[in-house]
Amino acid sequence: MSAYEVLMQPLKVGPLTAKNRIEAAPTLLCVAHADQSASRDIVEFYRVQAKGGAGIITVMETAIDSDRAITQPTQLNLGSDFYIPALTSVAEVIKAEGALASIQLNHGGRQAVSELNGGRNPIGPSAMRGVFTEDRRRGEQTVEEMTHEMIEEVIEHFAAAAFRAKTAGFDMVMIHAGHGWLISQFVSPVVNLRTDEYGGSLENRCRFGLRVVEAIRERCGPDFPIEWRISASDLVPGGLEIEDAIQYAKIMQDKVDLFQVSAGMIGVPETYPYTHPSTYLPHGENVERAAQIKKAIRTPVGVVGAILDLDEAGEWVAAGKADFVALCRALLADPALPKKTFRGRKEDVRPCVRCNSCLTRGAHSLPVRCAVNPVAVREDYYRWLPPVAPVKKKVVVVGGGPAGMEAALVAASRGHEVVLFEKEDRLGGNLWAASGPDFKADWKRYLQYMLRQIEKSTVKVRLGTEATRELVRAEAPQEIIVAVGAEPVPLDLPGLDLPHVVTASHVLRGGTVAGQRVVVAGDGGMGLEAALALARQGKVVEVVTLPGGSAGDQTVNFVDVVVLEDLLEEKGVAPRRDLMLAAVRQGAVVVRGVDVSTPEEELSADAVVVAANLRPRSEVAAQFADLVDEVRIIGDCKAPRILFNAIHEGFEAAIEL
Ligand SMILES: Cc1cc2nc3c(=O)[nH]c(=O)nc-3n(C[C@H](O)[C@H](O)[C@H](O)COP(=O)(O)O)c2cc1C
Ligand code: SF4
Structure with a gap:
């Protein structure tokens, strides 16, 4: 029996049953209409997500009112009956696939945005001033302490919003009681400074949340399950910690139907990459927290945070650490992950690399997109595209890095005859460096996925073949896509040609570095990753900057x-x-202060790793310009950027053929 199979078992959700133990976690897509009603993009996103096989689909964060609850301009809203009809379509498409339809209700509290709430100040358990919003460009706001009247009003708004969700056809609701939003602000000792019955002791701090649940129960009846999402740790000094979270869960356990364990506080940006666990962190960020809570309570406990592999997740559930798992980014990258895994096609699951491109777009209120799944959140648009191109063409793709591989795969899947040239003896390009270190395992999974998909496709791959004009012309292509990538900008510094100088790419691809003391020049992403890889090998590493900037955005x-x-x-x-x-010498580097007036000094270095900025290989691309009407130049050879751009441009170029 495969480990994932335990996740195929049904899950009791109060009086209802979910068909399996996988929940699609709420994902704010930032594509609601300007009036915060559900758009077709939202309906189609959830249709596809539900088809993918998860047992519970949780629709994104939805404001409970337009008074002071709103946190993002294009989130959903359930503050009035106006919103019910459009959300009915969302619930329908989810239920049509046999999943339970849930929707997350939220009040932003101090993290709400004044400008989106009629200019009214945000409210919270206690008065304060600061920058607490997700989109930090919005600056400081004054937070008003909630009066008892305001508390009653917000509780009523939660109940009314839940009832509207029920009216729209949702099976259940998830209440957002984590991530530093209003309910968790009451629970958190670092934000709640009240001295009345809503502040002080843990019991008092839980009172607001308890009253919200009771009000929803009273309004929606006992047959309408409530899931309670908490941060089991605020991840900030003085904030809620796991010991109190366990007590909190005990207080709530008979009031709610499911718990879900997350961590962090949106208002504190340093917690962000732990709430949405960065690619550098292990899988299952909150599993041990969930296990501790599960041990202490009777209510089923779910866990969210870097759950990317259903075999791994199945082991955690089988070991009794959680009753179910919730996935956000893994389902953005491939909504069919549950179905593919359950049908024995795990190798075809498109892995999320945890690059957090989706998140950074969302944090800036831009429509969420996924680096590796260009269709995500554009399902409605691509639904109308015929799966096979109307005219079958001969296509040459030059360059087998991520952009070229994506273009080749999509073009071939649409019926074109594709030849892919790669000058190295293997496909993958920069993905080898991006996935080299052991702490980049998710990137390696993605690279392997892409290589496998090429192998399974009809793409004809010419490895170890530098595409020349003659070779390309000989293929008689009707279309050419060029994805030859970028190269380091040459640096005019003495000593860079010495034998102990290597590139960051050399280190990231697993190349060795002489000696013990290493200076990494270049503080962008590639330099820092190379530095970490070397430090983990036990080297003594120093990182300095490079003139002209350094390679970083790529990863x-x-x-x-x-x-x-x-x-x-x-x-x-x-x-x-x-x-x-400033210069490299035998056994040392010369550095100077970034402030040019500071004197030069020497740092001893057995090896020097240079992470120079990249420039597009434009001349290579230009040689094909007149071979067809329009040569499509994509990825880093257009401009060095991140994986997101490579994949999206590869996809778009292939779709346009
Ligand atoms: C683009 C994006 C949007 C999100 N929107 C929400 C949301 O609406 N409500 C919420 O509670 N969490 C939201 N989250 C957090 C996720 O639900 C989840 O807790 C987090 O991403 C960790 O899970 P993962 O590793 O499976 O992505 C969002 C995360 C991302 C990446
Ligand atoms: S954008 Fe990156 S982190 Fe987000 S779902 Fe896609 S691959 Fe994962």
Whole structure:
């Protein structure tokens, strides 16, 4: 029996039964209409997600009112009956696939946005001023302490919103009592400074949440399950910790039907890459927290956070650490993950690399997109595209990195005859460097997935073949897509040609580095990843900056740099952003202050790793310009950027053929 099979067992959800133990976690897509009603994009997203096989589909964070609850401009709202009809379509498409339809209700509290709530100040358990919103560009806000009247009003709004969800056809609701939103603000000792019956002791701090549940029960009846999502740790000093979270769960256990264990506080950005566990963190970030809570209570407990593999998840459930698992990003990357796994096609699951491109877009209120699944949140648009291109063409793709592989795969899947040239003796390009270190295992899974898909496809691959004009012309293509990538910008510094100087790419691809003391020049993502890889090999590493910037965007999102630097700190590496490489000598580097007036100094170095900025290989791309009407240039050879751009441009280029 495969480990995932335990997840195929039904789950009791109060009086209802979910067909399996997989929940699609709420995912704010930022594509509601401007009036916060559900759009066709939302309906089609959930139709596809439900078809993918999860037992419970939880529709994204939905504001319970328009007074002060709203946190994002294009989130959903259930603050009035106006919103019911459009949400009815969402519930319908979910239930049509046999999943339980749930919707998450939320009040932003101090993390709500004044501008989106009629200019009214946000409210919270206690008055304060600061930057607490998800989109931090919005700046400081004044938070008003909730009066008893306001408390009664918000409780009523939760109950009314839940009843509207029920009226729209939802089977259940998830109440957001985590991530630093209003209910968790009451529970958190670091935010709730009240001295009345809603503050002080844990029991008092739980009172607001308890009253919300009781009001929903009273309004919606006992047959309408309530799931309670909590942060079992605020992940901030002085915040809620697991010991109190266990007591909190005990207080709530007979009031709700499911618990879900997450962690973190949106208002504190350093917790962000732990709430949405960065690619550098292990899978199952909250499993041990969930296990501790599950041990203490009777109510079924679910866990969310870096659950990407159903065999792994099945083992946790079989070991009694959780009753069910909730997946967000893994289902954005491939909504059919449950179905494919349950049908023995796990190798075809498109893995999420946890690059957090989706998250950073969402945090800026931009429609969420997935780096590896260009169709995500555009299901409605692509639904109308004929699966096979109307005219079958001969297509040459030059360059077998991520952009080229995606273009080749999509073109071939649409019926075109595709030849893919790659000058190296293996496909993958920069993905080899991006997935080299052991802490990039999710990227390796993605690389392997892409290689497997190419193998299964009709794409004719020419490895070890640098595409020349003649070779390409000989194929007589009707279309050419060029994805030849980028190369390091040459640096004019003395000593870079010495034998102990290597590139960050060399290190990330598993190349060795001489000696014990290493200086990494370049503090972007590639430099930091190389530094971490070397530090984990036991090398003594120093990181300095490079003139002209350094390679970084290719692999790391700004959210995850927080984690990368935390991990480097654990290894005693603190990037010296005040120092810049000036020259390399035998056994040493010369650095100078970023402020040019500071004197030069020497750092001893057995090896030097250079993570220079990248520039597009434009000349290589240009040689094919006149071979067909329009050569499509995609990925890093257009401009060096992140995986997201490579995959999306590969996809779009192939769709346009
Ligand atoms: C794009 C995006 C949108 C999200 N929207 C919500 C949301 O609406 N409500 C919520 O409670 N959590 C939201 N989350 C958090 C996820 O539900 C989940 O807790 C987190 O991503 C960790 O799970 P994962 O590793 O499976 O992605 C969102 C996460 C992402 C990446
Ligand atoms: S954008 Fe990145 S993190 Fe988000 S779902 Fe896609 S692959 Fe995963």
